[in-house]
Amino acid sequence: MASYNPHHAFRVNGRLTSGENLFEISYSLIKEGEEFEKHIGEFLLDWIDGSSTISVKTSGSTGTPKTIVLKKEHMVNSALATGSYFDLAPESSALLCLPATYIAGKMMLVRAMVLGLNIYFVPPTSNPLEDTNRSFDFGAMVPMQVKNSLPNLHQVKKLIIGGAPISASLREDLKNVSNASYETYGMTETITHIAINPLNTGTGFESSFSILPDVKISVDERNCLVINAPKISDETVVTNDVVELVSEKEFKWLGRIDNVINSGGVKLHPEHIEKVLSKYLNIPFFVIGVEDEELGQKVVLVVENTSKSDIHKTLDKILEFKKFEKPKAIMVSKEFKRTESGKVQRQKTMSLL
Incomplete structure (x- = not known):
């Protein structure tokens, strides 16, 4: 059976976590934690259970929610790509404020285990920074959380934003925040993001997404994005997202063909x-x-x-x-x-x- 033991520097809420006591921490979260902490504990146990795959639910925003099976090997590759792009070193701090029931929350945990991050988690509310004064090197939020967290957003040095379109007003607001915020493009099938768009580093309103390394893009006859990323998916992913290819490594997202x-x-x-x-x-x-x-x-x-x-x-x-x-x-x-x-x-x- 495959072994996916965490990095030796992996910490949960500041507590050094080895393969041996990860069971104890996970069971404690499941038995004594709040509802969101139970989901975290359950995922951590799933990660070290010896299986080579994980079952993940899609959100159902454009259709009926479904469960798909992802390879842990691909999730590790995705985490390594993110760590390389954002220069996340072992012992960097990370904020988990998304539910661990979906891929975005699960991947924050995977990144922490693979890269050796010190991950802190707070309830996945609409204003996750409201009750914490701690600063974080890295975090992920949906646009609604970002909007409600604007006064405190400087606490997250590098922030990825996904899950829904970012409004023009929020883009303007982010230009005045003293952190580095990035719009992401991805889905459950691509294990979160395969492309990044910096939001407050001098780019404009109509800027395009740049793909991560080891990803190739094209369009089909509908002008919908086709993704070939063998390190995170065995199959080519054909999306329903209409795009304009700017170059072989950049694209502009125009909308869903369903809409x-x-x-x-x-x-x-x-x-x-x-x-x-x-x-x-x-x-x-x-x-x-x-x-x-x-x-x-x-x-x-x-x-x-x-x-x-x-x-x-x-x-x-x-x-x-x-x-x-x-x-x-x-x-x-x-x-x-x-x-x-x-x-x-x-x-x-x-x-x-």
Whole structure:
């Protein structure tokens, strides 16, 4: 059986952790910890159980959640690539504030074990830095956590952000934070990120993703990204993400092909329209295509628990929309349907309207 013993410098909340006492720590978390700590303990035991694979749930943001099986060897390779890119040395400190039930949280633990990091974990709340004064060399958050943590974000020297699109307003806010924040592109099948976009190191709003070493990219006939990364996946990963290849190592993400709106024969990407709107709307919203007799589909703005009249006034002021991009209608949902990790489920939300 394969052995995946942690690095000799691996620490949990400051406590030096060897293969021998990792069982004890894991069982303690499962038996006595809070709910999020139980998941951490369970994953740590799964990692050292002698098996060569791990079962991981996908988030279900674009469809039905499913369980896929990943090789631990590939997870180790992913952790090594991240450590190399971000120059993470043994005994560097790391913050885990994501649930260990999904790949992003699991990989923070794997990076700590593989690279010998000192990992501290806090409850995976919307404001994870609220109750800690400690500084960290490395961490990972979703955009909602970043937004709520802005006053304290300097506590995380190098921060990767993923799981959902980053709004234009948050990108602007990050330029004023004295840390290094990076937008990531990836998915469960690629064991989190395979491409990085620095956010507050002088890059602009429309900057592109740069792929990590040992990754090759191309597009299929739909202009969707195809990923060939043998060190982290035995199979080529064909995505539903429409991209523009800038070079053989860079791409711009345009949106999900599942979400494309065909309005009057013009293909529109809701994600692009949402980027424009995010400069003006500081509320939960998304854009979707709805059947229309004249256009085939029309652009509709869906907002959460907000007055339509206020939104109409805002839309009238926006001059950046191209042909057919301005929403033709506004719909109000009392509450969006979301996955456990906080991603908005567009179709499920629409089915309730």
